[in-house]
Amino acid sequence: xxxxxxxxxxxxxxxxxxxxxxxxxxxxxGGNVESTSANPAAxxxxxxxxxxxxxxxxxxxxxxxxxxxxxxxxxKGSRHNALFVTTTYGKTIxxxxxxxxxxxxxxxxxxAQLAGTRQITNSTPAADASRDAIFAATPDxxxxxxxxxxxxxxxxxxxxxxAHREKMDSPLKVFRGHVIAVTAGYIGDAPPxxxxxxxxxxxxxxxxxxxxxxxxxxxxxxxxxxxPESDSAIWGRAGAVIDPATGxxxxxxxxxxxxxxxxxxxxxxxxxxxxxxxxxxYTPENTEQLNDEDIDVGSTSPVLLGGGLLAQGGKDxxxxxxxxxxIAGTSPHRDHELQEVPTPSGDRLFTQPAVWRHNGQTWxxxxxxxxxxxxxxxxxxLQPRWKNTTxxxxxxVADGMVYVYDPQGGLNVYEASSGQHLTTLECGAGHWNxxxxxxxxxxxxxxxxxxxxxxxxxxxxxxxx
Numbered sequence: 001x002x003x004x005x006x007x008x009x010x011x012x013x014x015x016x017x018x019x020x021x022x023x024x025x026x027x028x029x030g031g032n033v034e035s036t037s038a039n040p041a042a043x044x045x046x047x048x049x050x051x052x053x054x055x056x057x058x059x060x061x062x063x064x065x066x067x068x069x070x071x072x073x074x075x076k077g078s079r080h081n082a083l084f085v086t087t088t089y090g091k092t093i094x095x096x097x098x099x100x101x102x103x104x105x106x107x108x109x110x111x112a113q114l115a116g117t118r119q120i121t122n123s124t125p126a127a128d129a130s131r132d133a134i135f136a137a138t139p140d141x142x143x144x145x146x147x148x149x150x151x152x153x154x155x156x157x158x159x160x161x162x163a164h165r166e167k168m169d170s171p172l173k174v175f176r177g178h179v180i181a182v183t184a185g186y187i188g189d190a191p192p193x194x195x196x197x198x199x200x201x202x203x204x205x206x207x208x209x210x211x212x213x214x215x216x217x218x219x220x221x222x223x224x225x226x227x228p229e230s231d232s233a234i235w236g237r238a239g240a241v242i243d244p245a246t247g248x249x250x251x252x253x254x255x256x257x258x259x260x261x262x263x264x265x266x267x268x269x270x271x272x273x274x275x276x277x278x279x280x281x282y283t284p285e286n287t288e289q290l291n292d293e294d295i296d297v298g299s300t301s302p303v304l305l306g307g308g309l310l311a312q313g314g315k316d317x318x319x320x321x322x323x324x325x326x327i328a329g330t331s332p333h334r335d336h337e338l339q340e341v342p343t344p345s346g347d348r349l350f351t352q353p354a355v356w357r358h359n360g361q362t363w364x365x366x367x368x369x370x371x372x373x374x375x376x377x378x379x380x381x382l383q384p385r386w387k388n389t390t391x392x393x394x395x396x397v398a399d400g401m402v403y404v405y406d407p408q409g410g411l412n413v414y415e416a417s418s419g420q421h422l423t424t425l426e427c428g429a430g431h432w433n434x435x436x437x438x439x440x441x442x443x444x445x446x447x448x449x450x451x452x453x454x455x456x457x458x459x460x461x462x463x464x465x
Contacts, residue, residue: 034243052442062088063445074149090108123169137172145202177203237434250302254299282333350368350369353394366395
């Protein structure tokens with residue numbers, strides 16, 4: 001007798017729920033390949049958030065990025081709820097999220113030469129699907145696969161030929177057996193460098209393909225000086241953003257020449273899953289002005305809203321709503337935005353917005369240097385819901401609350417639907433850092449990579465046991 005389809009569906013859903021409850025992970029920036037930064041079951045209620053207790057962990061480096069989290073993994077022969085971070089000079093550190101004990105620390109050979117210099121990384125690691133390994137970027141231009149159990153290196157692969165110019169700035173992503181990494185430039189935009197998307201085999205580390213945002217007609221790693229144009233950094237806080245249904249990759253580039261042919265500065269780009277083909281592109285009508293005035297479109301990463309729509313912020317103090325279908329194809333697409341809304345305070349946007357799907361509605365949350373705001377997507381347009389004048393880095397939504405870190409110090413918690421301020425959790429100042437909220441814990445690194453320090457602090461809030 002054939003099992004009815006509805007029974008199979010119910011069993012499948014039950015199994016998936018059981019897996020999620022048994023191992024609630026946060027394996028990469030934003031929690032998933034889209035970087036939605038929304039966790040509907042983080043395990044902290046509004047009544048509990050004021051009762052959380054903070055543990056501070058001293059680290060051998062500053063983490064100007066985010067943590068990832070794996071529940072119940074084996075480290076040094078024992079089970080741990082472990083978090084993993086990469087410091088600005090390339091150390092990757094595993095920490096027990098319950099006790100705050102450092103479980104292992106990996107130090108690349110280049111550390112001694114780089115510590116204290118301007119050559120840094122702001123990258124967030126990503127976990128392999130097996131949970132037996134994580135991937136981390138180091139400022140020497142390498143991607144490394146490290147064993148979860150003890151931190152030993154499994155492989156390493158360079159994704160640049162000029163690491164002191166091409167910066168490892170954004171988070172790594174892992175999807176369908178691939179590691180997706182992007183390159184940027186350092187403060188000051190000293191040439192030559194180019195932003196590019198690198199696709200690596202997660203098992204072997206083999207560099208499979210590179211899409212270059214300048215000289216895009218050339219595949220593979222370029223000597224930056226071999227391309228006539230420089231810059232076009234891919235440096236948004238989410239890095240590459242991936243549609244989980246198609247595997248297509250979305251990135252946004254910084255200042256550089258745009259010609260709609262082989263030079264794609266200040267643009268939103270859609271690539272196929274192995275980055276061998278451009279599927280879509282967009283740049284604002286005033287792309288030349290943006291380049292001339294250092295107003296990067298790619299100061300933040302694309303935001304996939306669903307329904308064939310994406311949002312793209314920028315240094316020009318705007319968030320643009322775009323139709324993915326309307327920008328499809330290799331022909332150049334300028335202008336034709338569906339909508340433009342101002343950033344929360346009218347300041348430049350350097351952070352990654354969060355997407356919350358709740359009660360049939362899609363919410364967008366963003367924060368900049370002077371405020372935090374929320375919109376809902378209604379009839380294909382962004383409608384303002386609330387805003388305030390408190391600065392923040394990349395927001396995160398968990399259990400109906402929005403967590404926004406003020407880089408001057410303090411983690412603010414708001415009711416997501418109303419914007420009501422619930423509490424401010426005490427913590428120090430930072431830069432790009434933003435929290436994760438998972439498994440009854442809030443995890444937030446402090447510190448600023450630009451201070452070139454070789455020590456730092458990690459905050460872990462949890463309920464008293």
